């Protein structure tokens with residue numbers, strides 16, 4: 576029963592492409608499911624998030640199940656063995672963009688809520704919200720801000736792939752821009768100018784030597800250069816007057832934008848003192864995205880880390896609920912990638928856990944897929960979490 580429902584809903588969501596900012600049709604598909612399943616209320620907001628709500632007949636907590644409905648684009652269809660929008664099933668796996676990251680979890684959550692409604696009607700305490708969140712892929716936790724403002728959840732379950740284990744923390748992420756300033760000149764007389772790219776080479780070397788901080792649970796706060804650009808670009812016989820690089824810095828708990836920038840700024844300052852031709856500055860990158868509704872979301876690309884102890888009562892309770900499922904055998908771990916949890920737990924300090932089908936390493940891959948057995952087990956896990964926190 577559960578298998579047919581989850582596979583059918585996931586198939587519809589996979590066949591409906593939903594790149595970030597283009598989620599409208601997939602949202603409509605999910606709304607139909609919520610309507611047919613008799614959800615008590617279906618809400619949306621300016622960013623286009625869709626929230627299906629079940630209301631209990633007694634006062635109680637609001638439990639929010641969070642899954643983003645956007646996916647990263649397919650770069651080269653020809654490199655896929657399966658149609659990325661075909662929802663083909665082979666050897667017990669469904670293939671397609673978003674199967675693993677993370678429409679599979681979204682379908683499992685929605686089906687678990689539908690089964691919960693069928694089983695208990697309104698006989699429970701509090702509220703269960705299934706949130707399909709837009710624009711997560713390059714702007715984690717920003718559209719999610721609208722949801723926590725409206726629904727004030729007491730507990731959030733992030734459905735990102737956890738291999739059906741229980742995540743109690745996550746590294747955060749920050750994008751850092753470093754700029755060097757040069758002096759433009761004709762490239763036939765480069766000595767008249769100052770090449771910003773040569774300065775940047777020195778900066779990059781110096782920053783590579785910075786040690787990464789480490790946390791026993793979350794691992795290393797690694798920093799990786801992800802792009803570089805000279806200005807003007809393309810440069811036609813001109814010594815570039817500016818060079819900009821972006822770093823992706825993974826964050827550990829307790830780190831702030833200021834604490835991450837401080838050692839970088841120190842390196843730039845010392846470099847400039849030794850070699851006055853190096854004029855560089857560092858800052859947090861800003862983002863701006865347009866939602867399918869036309870609304871704009873903007874902010875600094877700073878998404879904090881979070882971590883809760885195994886002994887935290889809500890973590891224990893979730894663990895025990897999952898252990899009761901014959902389909903699950905969860906262990907504790909953390910997410911290496913960034914999720915909407917950065918907002919709920921990192922910014923708002925709302926108790927948050929992660930539990931979802933599939934593996935982190937399958938996100939954004941060619942021939943992305945999810946095991947159907949994982950979907951069925953996830954559906955059962957979500958159902959048990961709903962029961963545990965609202966009885």
Ligand SMILES: [Zn+2]
Nearest residue numbers: 643676677735
């Ligand atoms: Zn994801």
